[in-house]
Amino acid sequence: GAVVSQHPSRVICKSGTSVKIECRSLDFQATTMFWYRQFPKKSLMLMATSNEGSKATYEQGVEKDKFLINHASLTLSTLTVTSAHPEDSSFYICSARDPAGGYNEQFFGPGTRLTVL
Amino acid sequence: QKEVEQDPGPLSVPEGAIVSLNCTYSNSAFQYFMWYRQYSRKGPELLMYTYSSGNKEDGRFTAQVDKSSKYISLFIRDSQPSDSATYLCAMRVGTGNQFYFGTGTSLTVIP
Numbered sequence: 335g336a337v338v339s340q341h342p343s344r345v346i347c348k349s350g351t352s353v354k355i356e357c358r359s360l361d362f363q364a365t366t367m368f369w370y371r372q373f374p375k376k377s378l379m380l381m382a383t384s385n386e387g388s389k390a391t392y393e394q395g396v397e398k399d400k401f402l403i404n405h406a407s408l409t410l411s412t413l414t415v416t417s418a419h420p421e422d423s424s425f426y427i428c429s430a431r432d433p434a435g436g437y438n439e440q441f442f443g444p445g446t447r448l449t450v451l
Numbered sequence: 452q453k454e455v456e457q458d459p460g461p462l463s464v465p466e467g468a469i470v471s472l473n474c475t476y477s478n479s480a481f482q483y484f485m486w487y488r489q490y491s492r493k494g495p496e497l498l499m500y501t502y503s504s505g506n507k508e509d510g511r512f513t514a515q516v517d518k519s520s521k522y523i524s525l526f527i528r529d530s531q532p533s534d535s536a537t538y539l540c541a542m543r544v545g546t547g548n549q550f551y552f553g554t555g556t557s558l559t560v561i562p
């Protein structure tokens with residue numbers, strides 16, 4: 335299957351700072367990437383869908399000025415949590431999809447654990 | 452009502468047992484059904500992918516879809532301790548991007 339990486343795997347930051355998380359598709363070109371948030375013992379909550387070269391589509395209730403998404407290339411999408419607060423602490427997971435390559439399903443990255451102090 | 456319902460468990464079985472994991476859904480338009488396995492502090496990993504109704508087998512894993520009952524299942528035969536993980540069902544309508552996930556079932560296989 336396709337491989338998706340995320341960096342960093344874990345980050346601890348102070349309240350008020352911004353944090354950038356990278357998501358890369360390693361062996362395919364991802365025209366579409368997704369960002370999820372997962373709380374303990376809860377399912378994945380889709381935050382936004384990003385398509386290469388265009389603006390991200392945010393799900394209802396997700397602040398686009400808070401969670402900045404950039405999908406500048408076919409292999410890289412970034413999520414920036416701006417002015418992070420303790421309630422932003424969570425497990426953030428990206429996934430990537432490339433229908434052109436036959437990957438109709440989403441392949442997930444290993445996730446990033448964000449802790450805001 | 453949630454789009455996808457899944458019993459969170461936890462489910463604990465002895466090694467070698469047959470495990471049955473299930474999800475129900477409300478949207479009859481769902482056509483693609485997936486099962487993901489997620490180990491602790493890791494991202495979900497695609498296990499099985501089924502289109503429409505029917506069965507699909509891959510090694511010790513069998514996925515079943517019953518669209519008339521809006522019910523999908525994942526069976527694990529000869530369960531191993533390495534199968535201990537959270538199993539998430541997911542489904543989508545056609546080629547649309549929106550995936551709908553269950554909450555996941557936590558499984559522990561005891562040696």
